[in-house]
Amino acid sequence: MKYAYIIIALFFPLLIVAYESVFRVDETEQVIITQFGKPVGDIISDSGLKFKTPFIQKVNRIEKRILLWDGSANDMPTKDKLYITVDTFGRWRIKDPLQYFLRLRDERSAQSRLEDILGSETRNAVAKHELIEIIRTTKGRKPEVDPLLVDADIGRLLPITRGRRQVEEDIYSAASGKLSEFGIELLDIRFKRINYNESVRQKIYARMISERQQIAERFRSEGAGEAAKIIGNKEKELQRIESEAYQKIQAIQGVADAKATEIYTSAYNQSKAAQELYTFVKTLETYKSVVDPSTTLVLTTDSEIYQLLNGVGQ
Amino acid sequence: MDKSKDQLADIPVSPRQIGFGIVVALLGYIAYSSYYTVSAESVGVVQRIGHYHEVVEPGLHFKIPFGIDTVVQVPVKRQLKEEFGFGTPGATFNRQITNPQEWELETTIVTGDLNTALVEWVIQFRIENAFDFLFKVRDPGAALRDISESVMREVIGDRTVDEVLTIGRQDIEASAQTKMQEVTNLYEMGLRIDQVQLKNVNPPKPVQASFDEVNEAQQERERMINVARGEFNKTVPRAKGRASQTIQSSEGYAIQRVNQAEGDFSKFNALLTEYVKAPAVTKRRLYLETMAEVLPRVKNKVILDDKATSILPLLQLNSIKGNEK
Secondary structure, X not given: OHHHHHHHHHHHHHXXXXXXXXXXXXXXXXXXXXXXOEEEEEEXXXXXXXXXXXXXXXXXXXXOOEEEEEOOOEEEEOOOOOEEEEEEEEEEEEOOHHHHHHHOOOHHHHHHHHHHHHHHHHHHXXXXXXXXXXXXXXXXXXXXXXXXHHHHOOOOOOOOOOOHHHHHHHHHHHHHHHHHOOOEEEEEEEEEEEEEOHHHHHHHHHHHHHHHHHHHHHHHHHHHHHHHHHHHHHHHXXXXXXXXXXXXXXXXXXXXXXXXXXXHHHHHOOOHHHHHHHHHHHHHHHHHHHOOOOOEEEEEOOOXXXXXXXXXXX | OHHHHHHHHHOOOOHHHHHHHHHHHHHHHHHHOOEEEEOOOOEEEEEEOOEEEEEEOXXXXXXXXXXXXXXXXXXXXXXXXXXXXXXXXXXXXXXXXXOHHHHHHHHEEEOOOOOEEEEEEEEEEEEOOHHHHHHOEOOHHHHHHHHHXXXXXXXXXXXXXXXXXXXXXXXXXXXXXXXXXXXHHHOOOOEEEEEEEEEEEEOOHHHHHHHHHHHHHHHHHHHHHHHHHHXXXXXXXXXXXXXXXXXXXXXXXXXXXXXXXXXXXXXXXXXXXXXXXXXXXXXXXXXXHHHHXXXXXXXXXXXXXXXXXXXXXXXXXXXXXXXXX
């Protein structure tokens, strides 16, 4: 029984010593061992079970993965004096853990340093560029245009000389040198959100509204114009149809009249007798049409038709 | 107190039995903590004392207990999604939606013609490489959200508001997907972007009415054109019909005119033959025939004789005319 107590008495201190002298390094981290606050030995960057001197050495775990820096949204002016709210983010990695550990100790101070440096470099870059340079990326891209809006003179992209990726590139190159002093490797920085500031927004909306109204007006006047064109065309068509018909009618009738005249001439002109007869018959025919019930005829008995009224003898 | 001590002492337990009990409990714990199940849609990533050991397929597996082996299940077969500018309940992924207060900021995007559009979108993706997903980037889900927002703004920043709202949607989805995949590959996040879908895309609220106005004006234009076309179609074919009617009837006139002339010609010729044979008689016959036809029509006939010339002044032509009326 005595041995049992001794074993138990020794077991727990030994357990504590063992616990203090081994540690586990995860796949996602690297470790700096410090002795009384001062780094000792190499950086442990491979994972697994590791050993250290118990009690006097301390394990400092440092992230090995790519880390996110999410900047806070800041209001800043562009070169063309537009106030915009810019939200950026970046990716970074602890490249030199020792440097990082000595200068910053922990991630919280790293984040605040990133915020300082990237925030001010962002401000600088934005101030040097017009808004469109931060919005657009591809130089000379031709936008697709709605076929209905082709000649409305909208749907144009504003031209750029550098573009968003170049501005991001500027911030990156300005900041990465400053950050490497802290053992930080900046992998990239990107604009997450760019929005108009509240004060600018109303003006932008007003511009959008007027732009749309202009298109609407255009549609309406196009409609009226197109309708007028069709009506004009209608009137032209009507006049063309009527005049063409008139022309045809006149030609047809003319031809017929000529033909009839020719026939009559050939009949009445064939001989002297024909001419005589024509004159006679025509005169008689004229009577038929000239004499109507309202005519008052005063005839004498000398006339051929009534001469016999006085008797046959003469 | 004394009593309870007594009772404990009363229970006949030997140290051997205590030892046995401890061993059984220990064995039970070892048995319980040395197996695990990986669900069908996942793989298990095993770390041995923190060090990456292996990736195991779904099913029952054994591990070394006492926290030496740790297993993380990564749902590689599950379709995951992240929503921007809106949120549907029942998330499949811890980063699927953000705080509703963020939604307005997420949707507001400046277009390449410096207009603003409100864009909601969703990305569908899968974890392609469990190792990369766990060990290359911390919190890949949050990183993907940032990348998605940034890329979507980059793509929309290169387009006009009309492309964003109407004609360019598919193009935006496709290029956003390609670019997001490029960036996630760059950081070896182990993710595969399957789809980027634009949801509601609208102009900002204060501007909405003027966009509607454009649509209305467009309708109005079509209506005006159609009305004019109707007017055209109503009158022009009718006029064409009328024209061809008058042409036809003038052709009828022409036929009639010529036929008439020809008839007259024959009639005259027949008469002429008679006339040549006996001119005086024919002439007289014709004269008398005509008179017989003409004279009965005349109501007022006055026949005078040379010897009665004095009657003439008595004749009241006016009164005769008056009677006529």
